[in-house]
Amino acid sequence: MPKASELREQEIAQRVLRRWHDDVPNDRLAHLVKDATRVFLRALQHRLSQHDVQLGHWTFLRILWERDGITKRELSIEAGVMEPTTFAALQAMEALGYVTLERRPTNRKNIYVFLTPLGKRLRKTLVPLAEEVNAVAVQHLAAEDVATTRRALLVMIDNLTRDQQGIEQA
Template sequence: MPKSLKSPASRQELEYKLDESVGFMLTMTDRRLKPLLKKCLALEGGGVTYGMWFFLRVLWEEDGLSQRELSERVGMMQPTAVTALRDMERHGFVKIKPDPNDGRSTRIFLTRAGRQVGDRMLPMVKGINDFVLKGISADEFDMLRNILRKMRANIDAGEFVPPRRRR
């Protein structure tokens, strides 16, 4: 056994197993989901990139959001959103228009091409969801969704303060 693992503190830290780490489990799941989505985008995305996907996904549910609202819903900083939105506009998926009620703000609207790509993509992505949830009951999925929402709320509620290390 390596010398560093013999100390009581190291043994105690190892009692927190990797498969008990929410972050690790979520990351490993995301690493398996991402290639499935990218495969669907390559097959039917019509030019939609992974970076555009989440913005379009939100707009398919609620078109005409402000850039700020869209950034918040996707969970990305506004500068990142600007890059994705410009790419989406260049590809003809959205139109960026000034907000008639606020000259400092813009609103994002799907074009016909943007709606059509959604019509093609959403059934494929629902297929991914169905595949991933195979063997999981509706009640279990509701529980998972509620747990994930609570975890996001916990994260959003305040700043994490790391515990002090024992010496």
């Protein structure tokens, strides 16, 4: 018999599918992107949890795998979250042995974040899980459709970023 959490996930999935296929198939694009993001994250979260890694740590690990040794503030900006959120996640990640938080003798103000050997090794385990989620997501799509979707989403990101910058400068 499935666990209660599995039944809940199945119910959520069925509701999302029913919403888009039956209830509001032509709803706003923003809602579709939000729901697509939600199901991507659920699929990734399920895979990460099998390795006792929290979804909230995934974003920080991805950034640190590319730019190890950045400040807590830089990490917050890259992740798009507030510094208190980053600090709480980093404290948990430090307790798990994924990162160390250090101050440099020449700059006692900034806190620098470094991956531990364990944090670095997680990359080999976790990145294939994210690649698997992406592979599942694009099954039955032609390569040109995936490329078109990617281009379209990048244009939307550019447009909305420029729009937001214009609003902030006004």
